Amino acid sequence: MTKSLIGFLGPSGTFTEEALRKIVGKDQKTTPLPSISEVINAVQNGDVDKGFVAIENSIEGSVNTTLDVLTFETDVLIEQEFVDSISHNLISRFDLTIDKLEAVISHPQATAQCRGYLLKNFPGVQIEAANSTAEAAKIVSEERGSAAAISTKLAAEIYGLKVLDEDVQDFKDNQTRFVMLGDKISKKTGRDKTSIVCFIKTDRPGSLLEILQAFAENDVNLTKIQSRPTRKALGEYYFFIDLEGHIEDEKITNIIALLRSKLREVKLLGSYPKVKIND
């Protein structure tokens, strides 16, 4: 896909671009877009060929947005899934000791994830907010030489900053699932997942049970189930389900047909391979 254009959640230098570069390399044409919603809608409108966003456990903002926009706003499909480890780094222009460090700048969620580290190593340091981890690096590079950013190594590279300390997040095993979005159901590979959204007719006990029974009776393993509020009222939910297998597998085709006859709606978000990222 070297001639195609991939939109990703920007700005340049965030975890999303860092993961994307590991997958498609440096020569792929990509374009940063200002929100998850705009990435997904750009795929829908054909402004980009593919979109790349986080779908679970990201640092860069609420990934529920990804689920909601895929569910309610577009017919965009998940074509591939990637899992990458997230590592926060303390980066700055100079080797700053604690008495010289004026402030630590990052997205509030990133500084929250490094709270223990900062309390221990830089007690009392001022924490300032940026709109993204990459913006934090830009601010340190262009305006605030006595401050450090919590950011990616890619941002350190882009903005000519030093990595003072690696892996500074409090929970070391911080993984994020990213998805490549497009308009196709990917070919069956034998190591596939399928994502669906089930809309429940009423709030009665047992509606989710019916869904799960259909899968369990056919030995289909669910890897994720999440209820998300519909945007109408608190307490009204839709279910986002990931299952092992491809929509072309006969038993999965049959289960989904059965669910469609019983539920208000079953929306397919894609059948796609799990792809390994090479670090």
Added chain:
Amino acid sequence: MTKSLIGFLGPSGTFTEEALRKIVGKDQKTTPLPSISEVINAVQNGDVDKGFVAIENSIEGSVNTTLDVLTFETDVLIEQEFVDSISHNLISRFDLTIDKLEAVISHPQATAQCRGYLLKNFPGVQIEAANSTAEAAKIVSEERGSAAAISTKLAAEIYGLKVLDEDVQDFKDNQTRFVMLGDKISKKTGRDKTSIVCFIKTDRPGSLLEILQAFAENDVNLTKIQSRPTRKALGEYYFFIDLEGHIEDEKITNIIALLRSKLREVKLLGSYPKVKIND
């Protein structure tokens, strides 16, 4: 509880304090704490009598933290639940017209939720980040007279700012569930909910099914189910379940005893009444 001390997710002036004030009034002694984890741990350690945090759909940061800390780090219990509507406001020192507005400052999640409004009414305006909606109001009040903040009406009051525009979020029906935390299982009122966490022994199909069957067979309505990754590996989940009824209801006591015999662990997070907030 007028003599007791309630800890809440600070700083002062955020949505959390705005909701808390509606419930306990102005005379209640409260103290802002710097993170959800610190609020819950302060209850655990007895540093405060109660804690007040968001548990679903908040603006101030990831509420998954609330679920995770209650599940893994403490024995703190949910004693009451409140639902409040979240409304963003554009506030500033002066009546700023678009040509005079230098920047809009807020928590990145808040500006993201008002993105459509800002694009339409203030195209091209610079968006700057703050660590909270309240910090944004403070910055406008003390340093940046030509900027506006997206923040609460409470913050406008605290920092002597004007409300230029109300309800500026793109999705109008933005509700948040807050919980009062303590060390007690609340008395049965007849309009109660019970929250539990189920840990699944293995990833086999049907383990969640067994849980749901137990509730459905006894006509117990589930109002929420959410899988959350355990902190060990992506793909390993625990289930956070809200159900209608009180732990002292015989059928619920029996179901939980049954689940405890089948699952690795069932942790009770509380039985508590749903309390209405008076605006």
